[in-house]
Amino acid sequence: MEVKSIKISDTPLSIDDAYQFVQDVSCGGNCLFVGTVRNKNKGKTVTHLNFETYEPMALKEMDKIADQCLEKFEVKKIAIHHRSGHVGLKEIAVVIAVSSPHRADGFMACQYAIDTLKETVPIWKKEHLEDGSYWVGARP
Amino acid sequence: MEVKSIKISDTPLSIDDAYQFVQDVSCGGNCLFVGTVRNKNKGKTVTHLNFETYEPMALKEMDKIADQCLEKFEVKKIAIHHRSGHVGLKEIAVVIAVSSPHRADGFMACQYAIDTLKETVPIWKKEHLEDGSYWVGARP
Amino acid sequence: MIKVKCFGVAREIIKSDYFELNRSDLSVKELRSALYESHPEFSMIKGFMIAVNQEYATDEMAITANDEVAIIPPVSGG
C-alpha cells in the first residue's frame, strides 16, 4: 500500500486529491494545511507568484519529509503537493494532508511537514508586486 | 463580513464548502481538520455511527468555540460543520477549517476547536458494531 | 410541571425524549437527586450535566416551569 503521495504540479492543486489519497478507514483524523497566495506582504500589494523548482531534488526532499513524518509521528498516510510556475491570488501553492489514528499526531506531523518544507525543499518563490518583483527571502 | 460558519447537517459534509468559506485573499494559511468514521475502535469492528444532537444548544456551543478561536488566536475566518444522523464508514463526521495570516495560529486554533468541541458540544455518538451498539463515553 | 429533554444514553434510561416532573420550581441539584431517585440507572453512567435554556447550569441554579431544561450525558461529538 502506497503511504506517500509526493507531487510538483504546474497546474492547479486539488485539496480533494490530497484528502482522498490519505483518507483511510483505519484513521479517524485527517489534518490538512493549504497554503494560498495572499494579496499583501509586508504592506506591498502582490499580483501573483512564480515558483521555480529544482524538481528532482525538490521531490527527493519532499519524500524525506514524508518519511520523517511517518517515523516521528503515528501517521498512516501523507500527501505533499506543491505548485510550480505562475500562481495567482487565492490559488493554492501547497497542500499537505495527513491521516492518523489520533488527531494530536496528525496536527504535529502536518505542522512539521510544512515547517520543514519551507526550510529544506529547493523551491523558490518570486513575488510579483504592482511595481516590480523579488525572490522571497533571498536578501538580508 | 461573516467570519463564522456554524452548521449541523443530516447530509454529507463537504470539505470544499468549509475551505471556500474560510479562504481569504489576506490569509496565506488554511488549516483543516476532517474527522471520519473508522472501522475499528478498541479492537471492535464498527459498522456505522449515529449522531444525536441537541441542535439549538449544540449550535450555540459551536458558535462559542468559534468566538474563542477568533479571540485567542490570530484567525480570520472559521468554519465548524458537524454531521447528525447515520454516518457510514469513511464518511465525514466533522470538518473544521481556519484561515490565518500566520500558520502557527491556524494550527493552534484548529486543534483548540476540535478539542473543545469534543468536550462541550451536546452531540452524542452511538457506535454500531457487528454485535450491538453503545453510546461512546457514557459509561465508566 | 417541569419538562426535561433527554438525549443519548439519558433518553434510553428515561425511555422517552422527555421527563416530566410535577414541580413548579426547584434547583438543578434537586433535579439531579430526583432523577437518580426515579431512575437508579443514572448511577451507572459517568454522570451528566443539566442545561437550562441551552446553557450548562450549576447545581445552585433555580429552574422554573418556563425554562427549557435538558439532561446532558457525557458528550461524544467529533
Add this chain to the structure above:
Amino acid sequence: MIKVKCFGVAREIIKSDYFELNRSDLSVKELRSALYESHPEFSMIKGFMIAVNQEYATDEMAITANDEVAIIPPVSGG
C-alpha cells in the same frame, strides 16, 4: 569541466541556467570561493548551499566532473 545548475536569485546573478567551471575536480568550499570571485553579487544575498547529486553538500565534499552540482539560494517554497 564542471557544470553548475543555477536557480532563483542565483540564476539571475549568473544570468544563465548554469555556470561552467574549467576544473575537473574541486571541493564545495573551493566552488563557493570561485563563485564569490567571479560574481561578487553573491555577497549581497543571504548565502547559498551547494547540492551535489541532488543532496545538500558540506564544504569538505569533493566534486568531480560527473557530479550533478547546483547552487541553492535561500529556499522559499510553501
